[in-house]
Amino acid sequence: MRITVYLTDNRPEPWIKxxxxxxxxxxxxxxxxxxxxxxxxVVWAPPQQMLDEQAPGLKTIFNIGAGVDAxxxxxxxxxxxxxxxxxxxxxVQMAEFVCHALVRHFRELDYYxxxxxxxxxxxxxxxxxxxxxxxxxxxxxxxxxxxxxxxxFEFPVNGWSRSPREVEGVRGFAGEAxxxxxxxxxxxxxxxxxxxxxxxxxxxxxxxxxxxxGGLLINVARGAHLVEDDLIALLDSGxxxxxxxxxxxxxxxxxxxxxxxxxxxxxxxxxxxxxxxDETVAQIAGKIRAMDRGEPVAGVxxxxxxx
Ligand code: NAP
Ligand code: GLV
Numbered sequence: 389m390r391i392t393v394y395l396t397d398n399r400p401e402p403w404i405k406x407x408x409x410x411x412x413x414x415x416x417x418x419x420x421x422x423x424x425x426x427x428x429x430v431v432w433a434p435p436q437q438m439l440d441e442q443a444p445g446l447k448t449i450f451n452i453g454a455g456v457d458a459x460x461x462x463x464x465x466x467x468x469x470x471x472x473x474x475x476x477x478x479x480v481q482m483a484e485f486v487c488h489a490l491v492r493h494f495r496e497l498d499y500y501x502x503x504x505x506x507x508x509x510x511x512x513x514x515x516x517x518x519x520x521x522x523x524x525x526x527x528x529x530x531x532x533x534x535x536x537x538x539x540x541f542e543f544p545v546n547g548w549s550r551s552p553r554e555v556e557g558v559r560g561f562a563g564e565a566x567x568x569x570x571x572x573x574x575x576x577x578x579x580x581x582x583x584x585x586x587x588x589x590x591x592x593x594x595x596x597x598x599x600x601x602g603g604l605l606i607n608v609a610r611g612a613h614l615v616e617d618d619l620i621a622l623l624d625s626g627x628x629x630x631x632x633x634x635x636x637x638x639x640x641x642x643x644x645x646x647x648x649x650x651x652x653x654x655x656x657x658x659x660x661x662x663x664x665x666d667e668t669v670a671q672i673a674g675k676i677r678a679m680d681r682g683e684p685v686a687g688v689x690x691x692x693x694x695x
Contacts, residue, residue, distance in 0.1 A: 523574025
C-alpha cells in the first residue's frame with residue numbers, strides 16, 4: 389500500500405513518520421510532481437495537479453481537517469472517496485472554546501478585569517441563564533459536543549440542522565422553514581455549519597437581527613458565513629452586544645481590519661479547534677484498516693451536499 393502526503397501549512401516530515409509508525413506495511417512519501425501512484429492521499433489544500441496525476445488509482449483522499457470547503461473547490465477524481473476528520477480531538481477543543489466565550493460574556497468577566505486594573509471591588513447584578521438561550525447552527529460532530537458542554541452550565545440550548553435531529557435536552561429546529569423560529573429563540577448564536585452554497589453569508593443583517601436583543605455571536609466555522617459589515621452595524625446599534633470570531637473572510641486577518649480594534653469583538657487566529665497530529669493519524673490508520681476489511685467508515689463526504 390502506498391500513501392502520498394501533501395500538507396500546506398504543516399511540515400510533512402512528522403506526519404510521514406507518524407503514518408509509517410501507524411501503518412508499518414505502507415510506503416509513505418511526500419507528493420511531488422511525477423510521484424508514483426498511491427492508494428491513499430493525506431492532504432490539506434493540495435494542488436489540482438496532485439489530484440489529476442493520482443486520479444487513476446487513488447482510492448481515498450483524507451482531508452486533515454473537518455471542513456472540506458477548500459478541497460471541494462478542486463476537481464476531485466470521480467472514483468475517489470473524500471474522507472474528512474471527524475472529531476479527532478477537535479470536538480472537546482471546540483467545546484472549551486465556545487464555553488469560554490459564553491461564560492466570559494454571561495458572567496461579565498471583562499467588566500471585572502477592567503475594574504481590577506483600577507483596584508475596584510465592585511459587583512454586577514447576577515444574570516439569569518434562562519435569559520441567555522444558546523443557539524447552535526450545525527448539530528453535527530462539533531455542534532453536538534458543544535451542546536453537551538453548554539448544557540453542563542444549564543443554559544437552554546437550541547440546535548439547527550438541515551435535517552431534523554433529536555438530541556437530548558436540545559430544542560431542535562431544522563431547515564429554512566424553522567430558521568427564523570430558531571433565531572428568535574436564541575440570544576447567543578454559535579456557528580458550526582460547514583461552508584456550502586446554502587450557508588455562505590448566512591450570518592447577515594436580516595438573520596442576526598432576529599436574535600434576542602443584545603445577543604452574542606460566536607463564529608467558529610468559516611469566515612465566509614459572516615457578512616462582516618453587517619456585524620459591525622449590529623454591534624454599533626446595540627442589537628448585538630458582542631462577537632467572538634475565530635474565522636475570517638481573509639486569513640490571516642489583515643492588520644488594518646476594523647475587527648482587530650472593535651471594542652466588542654474578540655479575534656482569535658483560527659485556533660478554536662486545531663488538528664491534532666497523533667489523533668488524526670490514528671484515525672486515518674484505523675479507517676484504512678477498516679476499509680481493507682470492507683467495513684464502512686465515518687466521515688465520508690457527500691460531495692454533492694458539500695459536507
Ligand atoms: P458535520 O459533522 O458535517 O456537521 C454539520 C452540521 O451542519 C450538520 O448538523 C448539518 O445538518 C448542518 N448543516 C449543513 N448544512 C446545513 C444547512 N444548509 N442548514 C442547516 N444545517 C446545515 O461538521 P462538523 O465536524 O461538526 O464541523 C462543522 C464545521 O466546523 C466544519 O465544516 C468546519 O468548517 C468548521 N471547523 C472549524 C474549526 C476551527 O478551528 N475554527 C475546526 C474544525 C471545524 P444535518 O445534521 O442535517 O446533516
Ligand atoms: C479547521 O478549520 C477544520 O476545518 O478542521
